[in-house]
Structure formats: structure tokens, C-alpha cells
Amino acid sequence: MMMLRLIAIIPALILALASIARAEPAPDINLGYFNKLAMNGYDVMTYWNDGDPKKGDPDIQAAYKGATWVFISDENRAAFMADPAHFAPQYGGYCAYAASQNAVADVDPFAWRIWNDKLYLNYSPKVRREWASDIDDNISKAEGFWPALLENQ
Known part of the structure; x- marks a missing residue:
């Protein structure tokens, strides 16, 4: 009985291991584990403006390189979008x-x-x-x- 259970589990294990081996490459932009936002939801412009990292407002967003970036103000979003390659x-x-x-x-x-x-x-x-x-x-x-x-x- 125990041997039958083990035999039944083996194909599932093989499929699980195969899916791990075919894992997608890491995305171009590091996304937060829990929020899926660039910079883990921090406003990238706060690093540049005053050196005090602050969480962005989810209602103030921009898309860049397939990722969602959030900002504390419309001004920060506009500054980032004016030259995102520089500020990212x-x-x-x-x-x-x-x-x-x-x-x-x-x-x-x-x-x-x-x-x-x-x-x-x-x-x-x-x-x-x-x-x-x-x-x-x-x-x-x-x-x-x-x-x-x-x-x-």
C-alpha cells in the first residue's frame, strides 16, 4: 500500500522539479515580493531630492520598463518620467x-x-x-x- 502511494507521488514530484528547472529569468526590474512595485513601493525621486527614502502613493503611478513605479507627488512622477533612465x-x-x-x-x-x-x-x-x-x-x-x-x- 505504501509503495503504491510513493509510485503515485513520483510523477507529481517530477513535474514540480521540471517546472522549477524551466523557471522564468528574473524580470528586468526588481519588483517587491508583496506589492509587485518597482523600488518596493518607494518613490525613487526621494533618493535624489533629499536622500530620505519614502514610500510612494499607490494613486500616483507611472509605468517604465514594464514595472509600476509609485511617487509621493505628481511633481516627482513628472521629474522621473522626464528622464527615467537617469533616475532609475x-x-x-x-x-x-x-x-x-x-x-x-x-x-x-x-x-x-x-x-x-x-x-x-x-x-x-x-x-x-x-x-x-x-x-x-x-x-x-x-x-x-x-x-x-x-x-x-
């Missing part, structure tokens, strides 16, 4: 240090830095310190892996 974080909002290691990782919205007029996010404050120990070299490494590394995730 590097590496699609994934961790800059992970990208330098040929990997993809989520970010902490408070672990960030603007360097050479570009916004970079990191997994945590500790990881940001590691990334910042040699920013230029880490950026150079990440640029070598990006965006192809998304296809391998």
Missing part, C-alpha cells in the same frame, strides 16, 4: 554588490548610494559597506555581468 536605479533595482558577483539579490530600500550621478541599491547596510569598499571595481564587475545575468537566474 542601476541593475534594475537589484543589489549592486550581488550584480558584481554575477548574482541577483533583493535590496533594502535604506541601503543605497548615489555614485557618479547614478543610484545603486544593496541587499543590506552591511553589504553596502562591502560594495563601497571598492565601488569602482565592483561597478566594473557588475557592468561585465549585466544584463546577461538575469537570464541565468
